[in-house]
Structure formats: structure tokens, C-alpha cells
Amino acid sequence: MINNYDKIANQYDFLSRLVFFKSQVNAQINQLKYIAENSSILIVGGGTGWILEEIAKIHASGLQIIYVEISEKMISLSQTRDFKNNKVEFINLGIEDFKTDQLFDVMLTPFLFDNFIEHRAEMVFELLHSRLKKTGLWFFVDFSLNAKNGRWWKSLILKSMYVFFKLIGIVETNKLTDMHPLFNKKSYLVVEQQFYYASFISATVYQK
Numbered sequence: 396m397i398n399n400y401d402k403i404a405n406q407y408d409f410l411s412r413l414v415f416f417k418s419q420v421n422a423q424i425n426q427l428k429y430i431a432e433n434s435s436i437l438i439v440g441g442g443t444g445w446i447l448e449e450i451a452k453i454h455a456s457g458l459q460i461i462y463v464e465i466s467e468k469m470i471s472l473s474q475t476r477d478f479k480n481n482k483v484e485f486i487n488l489g490i491e492d493f494k495t496d497q498l499f500d501v502m503l504t505p506f507l508f509d510n511f512i513e514h515r516a517e518m519v520f521e522l523l524h525s526r527l528k529k530t531g532l533w534f535f536v537d538f539s540l541n542a543k544n545g546r547w548w549k550s551l552i553l554k555s556m557y558v559f560f561k562l563i564g565i566v567e568t569n570k571l572t573d574m575h576p577l578f579n580k581k582s583y584l585v586v587e588q589q590f591y592y593a594s595f596i597s598a599t600v601y602q603k
């Protein structure tokens with residue numbers, strides 16, 4: 396299955412910290428304060444599930460979380476997390492195949508879209524947009540090449556990552572799709588935007 400991290404599920408968190416220290420983690424944790432109690436939350440591509448424990452530090456109960464992950468191994472790791480008394484439903488599917496009528500208060504897609512070719516990125520964006528409640532929040536965290544400074548080294552790191560992922564055969568794209576124009580086109584509001592790792596990582600809280 397395309398973009399499935401099964402092969403490196405056990406090493407993923409270590410590799411992420413090795414290259415980006417805690418930037419990928421902090422970028423996500425900082426947004427969690429925007430989660431209101433009793434929210435319904437859709438997490439797509441949550442990886443090993445450490446985010447569930449961080450969410451439980453904000454609200455230990457009352458949340459209804461749907462956790463969609465294409466990697467079976469990532470799902471297994473996530474199921475062992477201590478998410479307190481929140482209700483978490485694990486769904487081992489690509490988000491493209493996840494069918495639901497439910498609308499969500501909050502969506503998290505951390506480092507998901509950088510895996511996708513442009514066409515899939517647009518398709519998944521439309522799909523998720525249609526599942527987010529009116530005035531719902533979308534926590535969007537991903538790499539960014541938009542800052543003026545350091546484009547060369549950021550492009551170099553990104554290229555190296557894509558080469559690595561191509562070698563082990565798990566990521567379909569070799570190019571980052573800039574997702575922010577899609578949010579702008581749908582008139583999302585920027586509630587907060589923070590940058591990490593010399594602005595190579597951007598974390599935006601969008602409101603529909």
C-alpha cells in the first residue's frame with residue numbers, strides 16, 4: 396500500500412527526533428490547547444500514537460477520537476498508548492477509503508500531506524474539508540519551503556528524505572505540495588501560525 400510506514404514504524408519516532416530533534420513534536424503539541432472539551436476529533440496519519448497521550452494531558456476524558464492510519468504497525472503501537480478516558484476508535488485504512496457521515500470539530504493531519512503526489516493531496520484535502528464542521532479547526536503541520544531564508548538547505552534535507560523513502564519504497568512523491576493555497580481558496584481563517592526548525596516546519600491552526 397502506498398505511503399504506508401509499516402517498514403519503519405518501530406524506528407520512526409527515533410529517526411524523526413534524530414533529524415528534527417523535538418521540532419516535529421513541539422509543533423503539534425503547541426496546537427492542542429485549541430481543543431475544546433467533548434470535541435470530536437479526526438486524526439489522520441498519527442504514526443505511533445504519541446499524540447494521543449499529549450491530547451490526554453489536555454483533556455483526560457470526554458473526547459471522541461477517530462484515528463485513521465494506513466499502517467497496521469503504527470495502529471498496533473498507537474493502541475498501546477495511554478489515552479486516559481477518551482474514546483478512541485482505530486481505523487486501519489488509508490483516509491481515501493474511510494467512509495463516514497460524521498462531521499468533526501477538529502482535524503489533525505501532521506506530516507501527512509508531504510507523502511502525497513499533488514493529485515492525492517488535493518483529493519484528500521477536499522475529502523477532509525467536507526468532513527469538518529462549519530467553524531471547525533484543522534491543525535495543519537508540515538514542512539514548508541516558503542520562508543525566504545535557507546531554501547537551499549531545506550530543499551536538500553527534503554530531497555534527501557524523499558530519496559531515502561524512495562529507496563525503501565514507501566512514499567509516492569518526490570516533491571512537496573504547498574497546501575496553504577488550498578486553505579486560502581476555501582477562505583479558512585488562520586487562528587495561529589508558528590514556525591519551527593528555522594521555519595522549515597510550519598504549524599497552522601486553520602478555522603473553516
Ligand SMILES: C[S@@+](CC[C@H](N)C(=O)[O-])C[C@H]1O[C@@H](n2cnc3c(N)ncnc32)[C@H](O)[C@@H]1O
Binds near residue numbers: 398441488
Ligand atoms: C511522516 S509520518 C507522520 C507520523 C506522525 N504524524 C508524526 O508526526 O509523528 C506519516 C504517517 O501517515 C501515515 N499515512 C500515509 N498515508 C496515509 C493515508 N493515505 N491515510 C492514513 N494514513 C496515512 C503513514 O503510515 C505514517 O504513519
